[in-house]
Amino acid sequence: xxxxxxxxxxxxxxxxxxxxxxxxxxxxxxxxxxxxxxxxxxxxxxxxxxxxxxxxxxxxxxxxxxxxxxxxxxxxxxxxxxxxxxxxxxxxxxxxxxxxxxxxxxxxxxxxxxxxxxxxxxxxxxxxxxxxxxxxxxxxxxxxxxxxxxxxxxxxxxxxxxxxxxxxxxxxxxxxxxxxxxxxxxxxxxxxxxxxxxxxxxxxxxxxxxxxxxxxxxxxxxxxxxxxxxxxxxxxxxxxxxxxxxxxxxxxxxxxxxxxxx
Numbered sequence: 001x002x003x004x005x006x007x008x009x010x011x012x013x014x015x016x017x018x019x020x021x022x023x024x025x026x027x028x029x030x031x032x033x034x035x036x037x038x039x040x041x042x043x044x045x046x047x048x049x050x051x052x053x054x055x056x057x058x059x060x061x062x063x064x065x066x067x068x069x070x071x072x073x074x075x076x077x078x079x080x081x082x083x084x085x086x087x088x089x090x091x092x093x094x095x096x097x098x099x100x101x102x103x104x105x106x107x108x109x110x111x112x113x114x115x116x117x118x119x120x121x122x123x124x125x126x127x128x129x130x131x132x133x134x135x136x137x138x139x140x141x142x143x144x145x146x147x148x149x150x151x152x153x154x155x156x157x158x159x160x161x162x163x164x165x166x167x168x169x170x171x172x173x174x175x176x177x178x179x180x181x182x183x184x185x186x187x188x189x190x191x192x193x194x195x196x197x198x199x200x201x202x203x204x205x206x207x208x209x210x211x212x213x214x215x216x217x218x219x220x221x222x223x224x225x226x227x228x229x230x231x232x233x234x235x236x237x238x239x240x241x242x243x244x245x246x247x248x249x250x251x252x253x254x255x256x257x258x259x260x261x262x
């Protein structure tokens with residue numbers, strides 16, 4: 001029966017995350033109905049299994065859910081990711097608070113006792129690999145246009161430029177206006193009416209439309225075609241991949257550190 005419960009919880013988790021990832025990719029939005037269905041089913045399945053077969057694990061269940069929820073909320077409120085990502089982590093903690101060892105052989109190496117944290121670190125590492133994509137886009141753009149990607153933004157701090165290089169790239173204004181991308185620059189007007197382009201360090205989704213409108217008006221005046229933007233990564237895709245890797249391999253980060261230290 002433990003194996004059946006473990007299989008049911010894994011199937012539930014993977015199925016909902018795949019659907020949520022598809023929604024995230026297509027629209028960058030996931031309906032709350034997904035989590036309102038996913039969460040209660042996960043709670044019932046896991047809670048029932050632990051009560052019937054492993055009541056001593058209920059403390060671990062509460063700890064895993066509490067730590068994961070706190071982590072998700074903190075990252076959400078500091079702007080690290082969206083509400084759907086935080087809700088996904090909470091639902092994962094309800095479904096798979098610890099590794100489903102009754103069904104799968106636990107991978108060797110270092111492994112976090114709080115399984116959702118392993119999934120989280122895996123997804124963050126996978127998402128971080130997008131840095132190489134952004135850098136390659138910027139190298140190609142520079143080679144094709146034979147000029148600096150920061151033309152018109154030379155006075156911006158070096159730290160802002162470095163963040164732009166690893167998190168975004170130059171796109172046509174028309175693409176920014178008709179996509180799920182977020183602007184990485186804005187236009188500021190001083191008291192004398194002079195306009196200055198500035199790089200954005202932490203773009204906010206709720207301000208995106210206003211920023212795009214300002215950039216568009218300014219670029220038409222100054223005949224600027226390409227602007228800095230970030231694709232706004234669908235993190236749920238990386239969370240889903242992080243879950244699959246965690247089930248099959250374990251914690252990527254800790255296993256790499258373990259290999260280095262040993």
